[in-house]
Amino acid sequence: MNKNNNDKNHPNPALIEKFLAVQEQELVMRGKELEVHQQNNNNTHEYALAALQANKEDREAIRTHQEKIIKTRYIFSGIILVFLFVLIGFCLYLNKDQIVLEILKAVLFFASGSGLGYAYAKKTSKNNDEQT
Structure with missing residues (x-):
């Protein structure tokens, strides 16, 4: 065993x-x-x-x-x-002072429109960035 x-x-x-x-x-x-x-x-x-x-x-x-x-x-x-x-x-x-005034008006109109458009686009893009 x-x-x-x-x-x-x-x-x-x-x-x-x-x-x-x-x-x-x-x-x-x-x-x-x-x-x-x-x-x-x-x-x-x-x-x-x-x-x-x-x-x-x-x-x-x-x-x-x-x-x-x-x-x-x-x-x-x-x-x-x-x-x-x-x-x-x-x-x-x-x-030709009148032509100079018209040129300055056109430049001012263009510059203000461009500035406002830029500011609006900047604000809109900032709001879109905050929402996402």
Whole structure:
């Protein structure tokens, strides 16, 4: 009876070897999973860097375009102002005060309309931003 009891307490050596082989395979699989996870992290990092670079270039192009637009607006406004000053000076030189008054009325009308339109658009956009 003692011998039967002893056999039951000791596990089968083949079973232990199989268990160790399974453990070894699990460790190999975990190592491969870690490698895959590391490669995934590296790929994500590279993608993020590429996306940041593309975003930087895009914003740089937008800034350059906006600078050109602003520069063009200033040049256009300057040309219009120079033209108006030359026209007013020429009319004053010819003693055409009535034409100068009409030009000033038109400029004042245009400037006030533009200013009020800008203020209205600014207020409307601010109200829309607060609502959202």
